[in-house]
Amino acid sequence: MALRNMRIWRYIDEVARVGSVRQAASRLNVTPSALLRRIQDVEYDLNAAVFERHASGVQLTAAGEVLIHWIRRQNADLRRVYSQIEELSGLQLGEIRIACSQAVARSFIIKEILEFQKLHPKVRFHITVSDHHKALQSLIAYESDVVLIFRPSLAAEFQTILSVGQGLVAIMAADHPLAAQETLRLRDCSLYDVALPDRSFGGREIIEDRLASSSAKFNVVLETNSFDMLADYVMSNHAITFQIDIGALGWRGDPRFAVRPLHPADNPYGPLVLGQLKGRTLPLAAAKFAEQLSRRLEDLRTLPMREDAPAA
Known part of the structure; x- marks a missing residue:
């Protein structure tokens, strides 16, 4: 053609x-x-x-x-x-299309894009923030080159490039009563109001699964698809919200917040997966960026704490 x-x-x-x-x-x-x-x-x-x-x-x-x-x-x-063709004269141009979870969009992806563009300033990025179901659909429709999503659904068309474990953390105002504890149980958090991401997010699915087999019940006072709104809400009162570890990178350095891991007894873990459409050969720019993401994600893998760690 x-x-x-x-x-x-x-x-x-x-x-x-x-x-x-x-x-x-x-x-x-x-x-x-x-x-x-x-x-x-x-x-x-x-x-x-x-x-x-x-x-x-x-x-x-x-x-x-x-x-x-x-x-x-x-x-x-x-x-x-x-x-x-661009590879013949070095990676000068190109476009990389990524669909990613909201949790990694601000705290992780932006930093990686800036690092990549230091070496390849003419490469453009097209980022779509979506839930894991829509991200997979974007691969199949050739709207994305790669996806970075938490707890993706199994699909025959999906090829995993790298999967790293991520634990859930509780996020609250720095002066929250639970901020004094090193780790938290879900039952501890149930004593306070809770603000949650909506049910399209993988982290919410983990919480729902764990609560289903627990006597702890949450009083959910706010539900939204905006993580920024969740953060603003808990900063102003004693409510608690939750995020996967990589999604809390920005909040860890903010003195207004306390970020505390959930204890392994609650099994608060799930896979963060970098993937592509099975059988597709990625454009050079997308392939190189996927390699960079893989190296960085290995450093951010969340491992369960020792079983003999003290329970909160």
Whole structure:
């Protein structure tokens, strides 16, 4: 396929993403009529409708689903070709697409991006913060090169690059009564109000699993998909929230907060997984960044404390 013909594939991909010819045309800076004609040309060549029109926009037909998967695979392959060409003169350009858990977005990923761009300043990053289910979907749709997610669901399309253990920690205001303890049990935390991430997050799933077999019950006074909001809330009162260890890196250095690990007796551990689409050869820039992440994650692996450590 000639490279000049990739434009129409981009057009179709954009329409599929937004579900509207008019909105896609605005984003692509073309007229809706021109965009519609290009789609109709493709439908004529395929002898099949790509989109089904309805009152609120358009959606892919079965034939369109087949075509869009091919388009996204072609785009991913083309980016890999560009990457290999760039390799001939060193890694000068490129784009890295990452889907990651909110827990690692601020405290970990940003720092790693800055380190990478010191050596490769012209490489661009596209970061999508999402839960583990959507992150896996983005791999399958070729919207992400790699993902870094906590407790991913098992999927045949997923290939693990590296998995490191992460423990849960409790986060509270520095003057909280429990801040004096080195480790905490979930039953200790149940004596205070609790603010939790919503149920789409892997850390929340661990807490729910542990509480199901425990006599401890939480009084959940706030539930949100924003970790920043959780931090702001517990800083202002005696409530407690929870985070995986790597997600608490920024808060550990903030004197307003106390970060305390949960005791191994509560089994507060889960895998933080760096992965990619199985069978896909990553573009050079993404492959090099994945190598950098792997080295750093090995240093941040959370190991269970000794079984003879004193219980809180």
